[in-house]
Every structure is written in structure tokens, then in C-alpha cells.
Amino acid sequence: MSADHTDPPPKVVKRHRLSTRAWHWLxxxxxxxxxxxxxxxxxxxxxxxxxxxxxxxDAPWLHIGATRGGEGFLRVGGIEIETTGVLGxxxxxxxxxxxxxxxxxxxxxxxxxxxxxxxxxxxxxxxIVGGVLYLIWSLLNRHVWRDLLPKRGELSPPHLWQDVKDxxxxxxxxxxxxxxxxxxxxxxxxLVLFVLLPAMVLTGLGMSPTMNAxxxxxLDLFGGRQSARSVHFIAGLGIVLFIVVHLIMVVIAGPVNxxxxxxxxxxxxxxxxxxxxxxxx
Amino acid sequence: xxMDRRKLLAGLRGGVVLGAGIALGGCQKILETGPxxxxxxxxxxxxxxxxxxxxxxxxxxxxxxxxxxxxxxRANGSRTVDTPEYRQHLARGFADWRLTIGGLVAKPxxxxxxxxxxxxxxxQITRHDCVEGWSAIGEWTGTPLGLLLDMxxxxxxxxxxxxxxxxxxxxxxxxESIDLIEAFHPQTILAWRMNGEPLPxxxxxxxxxxxxxxxxxxHAKYVTGIEAIADYRQIAGxxxxxxxxxxxxxxxxxx
Numbered sequence: 199m200s201a202d203h204t205d206p207p208p209k210v211v212k213r214h215r216l217s218t219r220a221w222h223w224l225x226x227x228x229x230x231x232x233x234x235x236x237x238x239x240x241x242x243x244x245x246x247x248x249x250x251x252x253x254x255x256d257a258p259w260l261h262i263g264a265t266r267g268g269e270g271f272l273r274v275g276g277i278e279i280e281t282t283g284v285l286g287x288x289x290x291x292x293x294x295x296x297x298x299x300x301x302x303x304x305x306x307x308x309x310x311x312x313x314x315x316x317x318x319x320x321x322x323x324x325x326i327v328g329g330v331l332y333l334i335w336s337l338l339n340r341h342v343w344r345d346l347l348p349k350r351g352e353l354s355p356p357h358l359w360q361d362v363k364d365x366x367x368x369x370x371x372x373x374x375x376x377x378x379x380x381x382x383x384x385x386x387x388x389l390v391l392f393v394l395l396p397a398m399v400l401t402g403l404g405m406s407p408t409m410n411a412x413x414x415x416x417l418d419l420f421g422g423r424q425s426a427r428s429v430h431f432i433a434g435l436g437i438v439l440f441i442v443v444h445l446i447m448v449v450i451a452g453p454v455n456x457x458x459x460x461x462x463x464x465x466x467x468x469x470x471x472x473x474x475x476x477x478x479x
Numbered sequence: 480x481x482m483d484r485r486k487l488l489a490g491l492r493g494g495v496v497l498g499a500g501i502a503l504g505g506c507q508k509i510l511e512t513g514p515x516x517x518x519x520x521x522x523x524x525x526x527x528x529x530x531x532x533x534x535x536x537x538x539x540x541x542x543x544x545x546x547x548x549x550x551x552x553r554a555n556g557s558r559t560v561d562t563p564e565y566r567q568h569l570a571r572g573f574a575d576w577r578l579t580i581g582g583l584v585a586k587p588x589x590x591x592x593x594x595x596x597x598x599x600x601x602x603q604i605t606r607h608d609c610v611e612g613w614s615a616i617g618e619w620t621g622t623p624l625g626l627l628l629d630m631x632x633x634x635x636x637x638x639x640x641x642x643x644x645x646x647x648x649x650x651x652x653x654x655e656s657i658d659l660i661e662a663f664h665p666q667t668i669l670a671w672r673m674n675g676e677p678l679p680x681x682x683x684x685x686x687x688x689x690x691x692x693x694x695x696x697x698h699a700k701y702v703t704g705i706e707a708i709a710d711y712r713q714i715a716g717x718x719x720x721x722x723x724x725x726x727x728x729x730x731x732x733x734x
Contacts, residue, residue, distance in 0.1 A: 231510070243612035250543070251606060253553040253613035306507055311610065312727035317510055319526060319734070320519040407608050408692045408733030412534035414541055423606060423614050 206469075211377050213465035215341065221332040222460055224324060229437065231321035232398075234305035236434055237298075238314030244298035246431055250422035259428070262286050262298035270296070322402060329395065345379060346388055352381040370451050373470040383447075386440060394436050401430035527731040536660050540691035543604040548674065549615040552607075554681035557646035557653065560701055565645050573685040578669075582641065582706030585632035592671065592685050598622050601668050609695040610728065619689050621670030625663040627705065633659075637707035641714065642688055645701035648721065655699040655720040656711045656730075657690055666691040669702060694732040696722045 214222075245258035252258065261273045262285050270286025272279045283289070288300040301307040305317055336342050351357060361382050364370070371380055379387065403409045404416035404426035420426040448456045452468070459465035509515060560566075568576045573592045581587040602620040628640070640662040644653040661667055667690045671678050678684045683700025690697050697720070711717070716724025723730050 239612065243609070245613070250547060251549045251614040251616045253549065253551075253609070253615045255551040255553065256549070305510070310727070312722075312729070315610070315729065316519045316522070316727070319522050320510075320515075323522060323526075405608070406530070406734035407540060407606075407694060408530050408534060411540045411692045412538040417541070423608065427612060 208469065209467045210464050211467060212463050213377055213459045214463050215339070216463070217332060217335045217339070218341065219460055219463060221328055224328045228321045228324035228328065229441070231305065231317055232325065233434060233438065234303060235314045235317040235321060236431075238304040238306065238309065239311065239318060240431065241298045241304065241309060242311045242314075246428040247424040248421070248428060249424055250417075252424040260431075264296040268294065268296070322399075325395070326399065329399075333391075346384055346391070348381050348384050352384070357381060368450050370468075372468040374467065376451075376468050377465060386443070390437065390440050394433050394440070397429060397433040398437070401426040401433065405430065523729040523731045526729075526734055530733055531660075537664070538692075540605055540666055543606065543616050545604065545618070547616055548604060548618060552615045552617045552674070552682070553609075553613065554679075555609060555611075555695065557648070557683075557700060558681040560646045560680075562645065562647075565701070569680060569684065576685060578686060578702065579704040580627060580631045580706075581704065582708050583634040583637040584628075584707050585634060586630070588631055590627075595622050595669070595686070596671060598626060601665070602672075603666055603668070603689075603691070605666065605689070605691045607695055607698070610722075610732070618672075618674050619668065619670040620672035621668035621686075621689065623665065624667045624669055624688070624705075625665070627669070628662060628707070631707070633707040636709045639708050639711055639719075641706040641708050641711065642699040642702050643704035643706070644699050645703050648725070651715070651721065651725070653699060653701070653721045654715060655688065655697055656708070656714075657693070657697060661690050661693065664690070664692065692733055696720070696728060697732045 244262040245252070245254075246260040247256060247258050258273075259275060262271070262281070263273075264270055264286045268282075268287055269280055270282040270284065270288070272281045272285050281287075284300065285298060287294060287296050289295070290301050295301070297309060301309075304314070306313045336346075358381060361380055364380075365382055370376070371378075400416055401420055403413065404420060405423060410417050410423070417423055417426060420429050455466050455468075510519065575591070577589045577591055578595060579587070579589045599622075600620055601623055602618065604616060604618045606614050606616045608614050624640070637659070639656045639658055641656045642654060644655075646653045657667075667688070669686050670689045671686055673679060673682055678687060683702070686702045687700040688698050688702055708714070711719040711730075715721075718724045718727075719730040720728070722728040
């Protein structure tokens with residue numbers, strides 16, 4: 199109780215610009231639509247190949263399917279994992295279905311490749327239009343340089359290692375430092391913004407027969423149409439991993455404060471840590 | 480530290496439940512409501528226009544070397560035509576089979592397979608991309624569609640080329656349509672040879688469309704008739720093709 203009286207009132211700062219906030223929530227809609235409808239599209243041919251071609255008689259490097267005995271499996275290279283109930287074979291309304299990804303992960307829930315594609319392209323347009331506007335705006339207002347590019351020293355091994363250790367101990371920045379991105383956060387956002395999302399868009403376009411008649415370099419870049427499809431899936435998985443870690447970090451850092459700062463821009467700085475002696479007491 | 484972990488677990492559980500709820504109920508409901516679905520459905524032609532803005536109308540689909548062909552070219556959709564008429568044509572090597580060209584043309588015509596094969600032909604090794612996601616590479620030889628359309632002299636009002644086919648799914652005959660940019664594209668051919676052999680039955684003998692910058696369902700097999708038309712909305716289900724009518728596939732199959 200007494201501590202409350204002596205602590206200064208929490209300081210509220212402006213953390214996210216309107217452009218960042220708007221783009222963030224647009225992306226929540228676009229990326230979830232894309233990921234879930236993407237799984238519907240994957241279900242149409244649940245195999246991935248490397249190279250220019252790949253169809254049923256060819257050897258896939260990844261295959262989600264069902265055995266004749268009705269067991270679901272995930273096969274990656276030479277490794278096979280039984281996945282009955284989750285992948286390959288699962289139940290809905292008391293009925294056993296054999297499709298790669300289960301209904302709760304796909305959009306629409308009832309398999310329709312045509313509808314899946316329709317929603318995928320809707321999501322893609324939202325992502326592209328929003329992404330291009332955001333990118334132009336963030337370069338103009340120097341968001342990329344000011345907030346996202348690591349500062350000199352931040353990339354030094356000791357600093358990076360310290361940040362890794364802090365994250366592992368869930369010891370997040372407090373006070374003024376909490377208003378800025380830490381270096382792992384910066385690297386994660388840069389990876390998503392400038393590697394994963396562009397890879398998704400490029401490999402997506404690369405799968406279009408009209409686009410790759412004119413933009414053949416995309417397929418050369420990724421090593422063929424089926425390689426582009428594989429990279430599209432892998433980069434999508436990378437985005438799923440980012441979202442999982444992102445959500446965990448939001449929860450650790452204080453979900454109410456974090457979500458509010460992403461809606462209104464107002465962020466309450468967490469109080470500075472007390473000296474070790476006080477903390478122990 | 481312990482506090483953090485407990486908070487983390489409780490928060491995660493809440494997040495997962497909330498996320499699953501939104502994912503299961505929300506997304507689909509919102510997407511399937513009128514306006515959103517309407518926008519999503521009409522994106523088809525918007526995507527076509529956007530693609531045409533950044534691509535060249537005459538750009539050629541990639542052609543491959545003979546050794547890059549798929550060892551086994553998957554056959555999909557109809558693999559046979561179960562009508563006495565077709566069985567007879569097949570048995571007689573399509574000797575008195577004919578292709579009709581009509582609709583909005585100045586010179587309607589009917590051509591035998593032999594007559595088609597005497598016209599200048601094009602051979603191309605291209606990649607077939609199925610809407611499902613798989614690809615196969617094969618060699619196709621056939622008559623350029625543009626050549627036939629020039630012979631028949633399509634009239635001013637024609638905006639699409641319609642393909643009538645011998646195969647049916649259930650009671651519905653297969654058909655497809657493409658626009659004139661795709662129809663006159665140099666790689667758009669009516670193929671009668673595949674990988675150096677007469678076109679096999681499972682790949683659409685005696686004649687199939689190759690429209691190389693579009694997905695597989697546009698490449699109509701067992702083509703028996705070509706029509707130049709002004710609009711496809713009066714034909715069959717009105718969506719411009721068999722899979723478009725039956726399953727809601729996009730008419731623009733360039734992506």
C-alpha cells in the first residue's frame with residue numbers, strides 16, 4: 199500500500215502512429231483471411247514439390263494425407279508422423295473426414311476451392327493495397343529509419359545476447375525503454391515486413407500463369423512454379439510462427455496496455471524496476 | 480517470475496479461446512454476408528484488369544526443353560467420353576469427326592481433323608497449372624486458334640470465344656469461354672498431338688484447347704465446336720464455363 203503512495207503516477211505516452219495502427223488491424227483481417235483460405239487451397243492438393251512441375255505421380259517433399267486404413271499422416275522427406283484427428287483425418291459432426299487441414303482451420307469451413315480462392319484474393323488485395331500505402335507512408339514519415347532499423351550498437355553481439363537473455367527471462371523493458379522497440383522486436387518486424395511478406399506476395403504472383411508469362415524472373419528466383427508454391431507455404435508458416443510469438447509477447451507485456459496502445463496509440467509506461475535490494479525485500 | 484508465468488498461461492488460454500471463437504464463427508459469417516461476398520466475387524475481373532495493366536498482352540508463357548517434361552502427365556476431370564457417338568469416332572480414328580466454327584463469324588465452317596492438321600501448326604512445351612495447385616509439363620502440337628478465327632472472320636460484336644465439348648459431367652455438357660486477347664494469343668492452340676503422339680483420349684482426343692496463360696479448367700478437352708459470341712451470360716449457367724457454373728470458379732483463370 200505504502201509503495202503506491204510514493205510511486206509517481208504512470209506516465210502515458212503516444213506510441214503508435216495512426217498509420218501503424220490502421221495497418222496493423224487491416225492486416226489482422228487480411229492475414230487471417232489469407233492464412234485460413236490458404237489452407238483451403240492447400241487441401242485441394244495437399245502435397246508440396248520442388249522444381250517446375252509436380253503432380254500426383256511425382257514425389258512430394260511434404261504430403262498430408264490418409265492411409266487406406268483411415269489414419270492421418272504428415273510426411274516430410276523421409277519422416278512420417280501419425281496425425282489422425284488433427285491432420286489428414288479428423289471428425290466433424292460425428293463424421294470422419296479425410297482432408298489435410300481440419301474444418302476449423304480453413305476458410306470456408308466446408309471445403310470449397312472456389313470460395314477459398316475468392317477469399318484468398320480478397321485478402322491478397324487488402325494486404326497489397328494496405329501494404330503499399332503503409333510502406334510509402336512509413337518511408338516518408340521515417341518510421342522505418344526512426345523506429346524499425348536497429349541503431350548503431352544494437353546489433354553488437356553483447357547487446358543482442360543481452361536482449362535474448364532478457365526475453366528468455368521474460369524481463370521486458372520498463373520505463374522510457376518500453377516505448378521503443380527492442381532489437382529482437384525490430385529484427386522480427388523487419389523480417390516480416392521485408393522478407394516474409396514480400397516472399398508471400400512474390401511467390402503468390404509467381405503461381406499465376408498470366409503473371410509468370412510476363413514476369414518469368416519470379417519463377418527463376420524461386421526455382422520453378424512448384425518451388426514457389428512450397429516457399430509460399432513455408433513463408434506462410436513463418437508468419438504463423440511470428441503471430442504466435444507476437445501474441446505471447448503481448449500477453450507477457452500486459453495485454454490491456456498493449457492492445458490499447460495499438461487501438462488509441464496511448465501507452466502507459468511500465469514503472470521502472472526498483473533497485474535489486476528493494477525487489478528482494 | 481512465477482506471477483508472470485501464471486499470467487502468461489491464463490492470458491494464453493484466453494487468447495486461444497477468443498482467437499478460435501473469432502476464427503470459427505466470425506470470419507466466415509462476415510465474408511459470407513452480401514456486400515463482402517459481392518466484392519469478393521467481382522474481384523475476379525478487377526484482378527484481370529490489374530494483371531493486364533502490369534503484363535504484356537502478347538507475353539508468351541514459358542516454354543521448356545524436351546527433357547523438362549513431366550514423366551507422367553496427370554489427367555484430370557473427364558478422362559473419357561461415354562457416348563456411343565464419341566466411342567465410334569474414337570474407334571475410327573476420328574476419320575469423319577468434324578470441328579464446327581460458328582456464331583458471330585462471316586464464314587461459318589466445319590473442318591475435318593485431317594483438314595485441321597494440314598493448316599500451319601505450332602508446337603510448344605508448356606506447363607499446365609491446375610487450379611488445385613499441381614503442375615505438369617508437356618509438349619503440345621496444334622492449330623493456332625487465331626488462324627481459325629481469321630479464316631472464319633469473326634464479326635464486330637464478338638467479344639468471347641466459346642468452346643463446346645463432347646464430354647459431360649452428369650447431364651451438363653462441358654464448355655468454356657475466353658476473351659479475344661487470350662483467343663488470339665500465339666500460344667493459344669487447338670492441340671491434336673501431345674508429346675509426339677496423337678492426343679490421347681484421357682487428355683481430350685481428338686482436340687483440346689491450350690490457353691497457356693490460364694489455369695487448367697480453361698483448357699477444354701474434346702472440343703467439337705467453336706463459337707464467337709457477344710456475351711456468355713445467356714449460355715448454360717451464365718458464368719462462362721462448366722466449373723464456373725457448377726462450383727463458382729473464377730471466370731478469369733489467369734491467377
